[in-house]
Amino acid sequence: DAGVIQSPRHEVTEMGQEVTLRCKPISGHDYLFWYRQTMMRGLELLIYFNNNVPIDDSGMPEDRFSAKMPNASFSTLKIQPSEPRDSAVYFCASSLYPDSPKETQYFGPGTRLLVL
Amino acid sequence: DQQVKQNSPSLSVQEGRISILNCDYTNSMFDYFLWYKKYPAEGPTFLISISSIKDKNEDGRFTVFLNKSAKHLSLHIVPSQPGDSAVYFCAASANQGGKLIFGQGTELSVKP
Numbered sequence A: 001d002a003g004v005i006q007s008p009r010h011e012v013t014e015m016g017q018e019v020t021l022r023c024k025p026i027s028g029h030d031y032l033f034w035y036r037q038t039m040m041r042g043l044e045l046l047i048y049f050n051n052n053v054p055i056d057d058s059g060m061p062e063d064r065f066s067a068k069m070p071n072a073s074f075s076t077l078k079i080q081p082s083e084p085r086d087s088a089v090y091f092c093a094s095s096l097y098p099d100s101p102k103e104t105q106y107f108g109p110g111t112r113l114l115v116l
Numbered sequence B: 001d002q003q004v005k006q007n008s009p010s011l012s013v014q015e016g017r018i019s020i021l022n023c024d025y026t027n028s029m030f031d032y033f034l035w036y037k038k039y040p041a042e043g044p045t046f047l048i049s050i051s052s053i054k055d056k057n058e059d060g061r062f063t064v065f066l067n068k069s070a071k072h073l074s075l076h077i078v079p080s081q082p083g084d085s086a087v088y089f090c091a092a093s094a095n096q097g098g099k100l101i102f103g104q105g106t107e108l109s110v111k112p
Helices: none
Strands: A006-007 A012-014 A019-024 A031-038 A042-050 A053-056 A063-073 A073-080 A088-095 A109-116 B010-014 B019-025 B032-038 B045-051 B055-061 B062-067 B074-079 B087-092 B106-111
Touching: A012 A019, A019 A088, A019 A109, A042 A063, A042 A073, A042 A088, A042 B087, A053 A063, A053 B019, A073 A088, B010 B019, B019 B032, B019 B055, B019 B087, B019 B106, B032 B062, B045 B055, B045 B062, B045 B074
Parallel strands: A012 A109, B010 B106
Antiparallel strands: A006 A019, A019 A073, A031 A042, A031 A088, A042 A053, A063 A073, A088 A109, B019 B074, B032 B045, B032 B087, B055 B062, B062 B074, B087 B106
16 A cells, blocks of 8 residues: 555645645545644644544634545645645544554655745 | 643654653543654654553563553653654544544654
């Protein structure tokens, strides 16, 4: 398996623009997670899905952020409009629950977002 | 509010010596703890885990210790190798369908 695939790997955009990050989870995994990594807060969980249904979006910072999972093999995280404080590395992860070891998540390589 | 805290942003250790990375948590409902390792430009990868019914789990050079009364866990790496240089994240779960809460990470540098 190719692992979790994220695109793009790098994104530079201007404030106010729409940004769409994409994720393809590992085939057969039924959980998908979106994280944001910053120096101050480390890895923050933004939202996660189970069987394509959003379960917990309490980590989504504000209404400018939205996420969808139209099918088991694809998810998007959209920021509209983007702001400089959204600059971070965004990770997608997937898991098969229960798994061994329990609750191990497999991460993609991340998308490094810079909003100017 | 940070439920999982790694208070040391960085740690430097000499090759061959022991590395000890610490993690504290506040939520008494956490019942499973994990350590992830992250190299630059890569996603975190699972390293080792421990259930709350245990106080120690060992895997090769890596050992995780859990002190539930203190709400504290630590990762020991013995002996440390230059290839261990990475950011280490502590994570915890409260049996919420796979949801993990991560700490801020500790950057370990192992010098030859």
